[in-house]
Amino acid sequence: MSATATARRWVFAGALVLAVLAALRLVVPAGSVPGRMLASVLDVGYASSVLRLTVPIAFAALGGIFAERAGVINIGIEGFLIVSALTTVIVARRLPWAGVTGPAALWLAFLVGVLVSVAVAAVFAVLVVRYRSNQVIAGLAVWLIALGLAPFITLTLFDSSSPTIDTFGTWSVPLLSELPVVGPVLFDASPTVYMLLVATPLAWYALRYTRLGRRIRACGENPKALATGGVSVSRVRYAGVLISGVLAGVGGAGFTVGQVGTFVAVGQTSINGRGFLGIVAYLFGNYNPFAAVGGAMLFAGFDSLQLRLQQIGALDIPAELFGILPFVVVLVTITLVRRTRVPAALGEPYEGEE
């Protein structure tokens, strides 16, 4: 059932997006100057920027899927992204003092960023699995703590935003990158984009066909059955939350070191709600990794379009209106095309074992 529901959902969202674009064309006639500018915006550069912007949201979504399929609501994913993004900047700034420079330093910083995210995930996991915290509130708390801690540390060490660090740049795959259109988009991209292209099918395969994946899904649907089969529910849930920490960490660290090269501590920090977008993306994608990454792409597509239109000042539509379109599309879609298949035991602490 989930495949058809997801497909129906996608058709609906696609139609909605098309309707929005059609409405835009009414506002902006094709022959007009803004119309031509709109056409010039949608090119190869647009496609690569969408992919880049997809990365953090998509990794947050993949991470969320693993936690929730194991039965743990993970609203704190935004917090994981924030701590890993900040850690990466700090480590990358401090490593040259220890004599490590260049790409090695960046990769080390990336790794440490992911590890810190995993550490936070571990604390969260202990609280919700061992001590049976209220999962929604504990998740919100993780987010709020990160939202306070990151600016606190940034302001103590640097200023309202960190100094910039180098980024990975792009890797181009020989031969393949010369393909028309697909080449520059898919094969001349940031390493983080490749990571996403690998992680998505891997996550799908792991959840569906590996033993751990099957256990994770069972843990979210019917933990008692799993326990009866002799598998520790707690262990599987720890695994699910830790995997979500790894993936969210890759998203946050990759966002810093693969894309922006700085950490801004003002307001919602430079992560700016991407973790929450990830949550919405997997709900939209019905807990299917491919569909969730597609949902993340939908957000990124709108975001990038808005940025580019703003740059050229083409549209007489306020940027904010464009900014909220994806939220409206997703809200209408998950409302009208229902049957999000939520794991049955989601949010329920398992009482069976001490």
Added chain:
Amino acid sequence: MSRALPEGLRRTLRRFAGLSAVERVLVSGAAVVVALLVGAVMLLGSGYVASCREPALFLAGTSFCFDPVAVYAAMYQGAFGTPVNQALTLQRMTLLIFTGLAFAIPYRAGLFNIGAQGQFVLAALATTVSLLALGPLVSGPVATAVLVPVGLLAGAVVGGLYGLLPGVLKTRYGTNEVISTLLLNFIATGVAVVIVKRAFNNPEIQGTVTRSIPEAATLQPWLFPPGTRFSVPVLAATLLLVGGFWWLLNRTTLGYDIRVLGRQQAAAVFGGVDDDRVTVLSMVIAGAVAGLGGGLYVMMVVGRWQVGLPALGFDGIAVSVLAGNNPVGLVPAGLLFGALQSGGLAINFQLGIPRELVDVLRGLVILLVATPELFRIVGRRLQRQGRLRPAGGESG
């Protein structure tokens, strides 16, 4: 969305509600103490890393820039030291009680209303717009008598409608309210900014700001020095409202329905509680209360709508969680968080310590309150030790 998620949450809620009142107060108090201790460690750590000319503290031969005790003392002074500081603390407390109620009421019905922020933002805009429109039409002594109720009503109505939306989406389409309210927060801010930019922007000031509301509609300070943005009658009315909600929850049929639905959905429905009606009503009430808070924020604090309204809606969640989602508990919890906010401003101003320290404390408090099991285990362990010690004393 299926009923599975709320059902799961509800079981959590049941366990949460299973704590006795005394236990809950103890847990909340312990959470605050532990959070302050962790904050002190953070201050030591950051004071060790940061460089300063005059270290505030020497411990074991190491110098630290910040002395946690002094910082907390400065926070206390900043929150309660002068009438101006007290006014700020009480102002924040008043507003937090509103957004706290907006989380507490639906929570008792088993619903997570994360959307107080959006309701607050849109209601603040509605209040501003209605006052700007009506202001030129009335003058003289009646102006206040007309404008104040109209402004508050506009906020409550718009907030209520924005709460109605997720309520209806949930009952009619089964859309999970955590997700819909989360999305509606993003949408509210965007919509408000667009409306202000397009229709109500004040051309004299840079940025997205409306004109100021009429003087007659601002709630004046009383008993506190002029210039402070806190009105004692508003606090009195707020406390009455808290009493009203306590009465609603504990002494009316609707309140009974809300509580039963939150504890045992299936039993409540079997017992004849109209699930949909209670869900929609509690969301509407929550939205209206958050909206009142938004209206008050405009009429008492800023006097206009501007971008970057404080995240009082999210803070309200923390206040409500600390209060055990009990209306009466919101008063001390609101006072604590209000004091943290004004104290945070003070340490930033006086000592140059980032005020985000307060946000960390806020997060730690609700994380610990959400984990009563932690304290229970510690408590049991202490009890066991307590029992062992006298025994050891006898033998020795």
